[in-house]
Amino acid sequence: MTLIDLTMSSLQERRLDTLPVAIVGAGPVGLAAAANLVERGIDFVVYEAGDEVASSIRRWGHTRLFTPWRHLVDPASQRLLEAAGWELPSPEVLPTGTELVERYLEPLAALEPIASRLRTGVTVEAITRRGMDRTRTANRASTPFLLRIHSADGIKETTARAVIDASGTYEQSNSLASSGLDPLGLTEVADRVGHALPDVLGRERVRFAGRHTTVVGAGHSAANTLLALAELAEQEPGTRITWLIRNASAVRVTTSDDDELAARAAIGRRVEALVRAGRIELVDRFEIVRLGRTDDGVRLYGLRGDDLVEHETDLVVNATGFRPNLGMLREIRLELDEIVEAPRRLAPLIDPNVHTCGTVEPHGFAELEHPEPGFFLAGMKSYGRAPTFLLATGYEQVRSIAAWIAGDLAAARNVELVLPATGVCSTSLAADGASAGSCATDAGAASGAPRSSCCG
Known part of the structure; x- marks a missing residue:
């Protein structure tokens, strides 16, 4: 590589840093990613397909979680909320989905640093690199991500320096048929x-x-x-x-x-x-x-x-059960486990044949990386078809990812998490x-x- 090539690459990387991080999904993990980026001073945009934040949770809001409040609130989000006068609900109480939304997620989304970067009613239809399909390699890491989005204003495209896909799996049910295909009829x-x-x-x-x-x-x-x-x-x-x-x-x-x-x-x-x-x-x-x-x-x-x-x-x-929607990521270079459809390095840690929610080891950006630099699956979607996910695990994921984006590799690698025993x-x-x-x-x-x- 020549000096000119090195200079051009450096300029491209600096231009990339001027773009926001794209967060797909305004559920608990997507909003936690936003809170962590706020603390890091990194610009972002959150894209939520529903007309309100946490649209999937609202559909099952009548259901009471069996996880208490102390395991349901992201630390960075809690710091931002408490600075605005918010108080954590009783730590040992089990909220319903609706209570989780109304008492935690809505106040979090309403904080100005997040509300100003939140886009509801916007569906991310596809993610790729600007001017590149998945087969092109040269300068890939320094090329912005391109998101095709669909809203009431029509179909548009926008760019991002990194992407955190926390869009969940609730909209993608597993099949009723044992074959994995929709049953005939x-x-x-x-x-x-x-x-x-x-x-x-x-x-x-x-x-x-x-x-x-x-x-x-x-x-x-x-x-x-x-x-x-x-x-x-x-x-x-x-x-x-x-x-x-x-x-x-x-x-x-x-x-x-x-x-x-x-x-x-x-x-x-x-x-x-x-x-x-x-x-x-x-x-x-x-x-x-x-x-x-x-x-x-x-x-x-x-x-x-x-x-x-x-x-x-x-x-x-x-x-x-549920499965991830991977169709929107067809042009992204993913490295997924062939069985559970989770990132390959994460899959052994969450294998449902071995682990329950509470026996999953802490993990961060390193286990979530793909051959596509700067792209991460987070939250339930990162678990693919494995059902061993806890919100607290997703919060630690996005804390580590935000640190990696900020260039703080020591914090990104220092993953620590205490989960409830599951018996x-x-x-x-x-x-x-x-x-x-x-x-x-x-x-x-x-x-x-x-x-x-x-x-x-």
């Missing part, structure tokens, strides 16, 4: 298949009252909906509940007495009791392959071993309702959201 019954964590006792009460609902999924998202439906059944005659799982036992619902998040353990015990009492029908070893419409509802066709079996219901709730043993519900210990985590829940659990 889904489009014909789409109006009778709902997303995880519906507001059964609130705004969607009329939809479920007096009807037969089948909840598909073996995690805490499913368990929360089952409990709500059981309460509804006490009040509304004719309300029936089926819990449909693909395995021989529901190993995802944690009930260990060692779980420091006691509210999470209680969920499993309550569901077990309802199954044993016959108030929830458990249908196991049912691998859905096709859906069909009936006069009053949905017929599910599934495999039990080599046998084709059927199950009829009025409504279906898909609580099978990994989970409850296996056999067909007769008997329970047995088994190690597992919540594959059917969403981050900080529908998991109403670890989350963020």
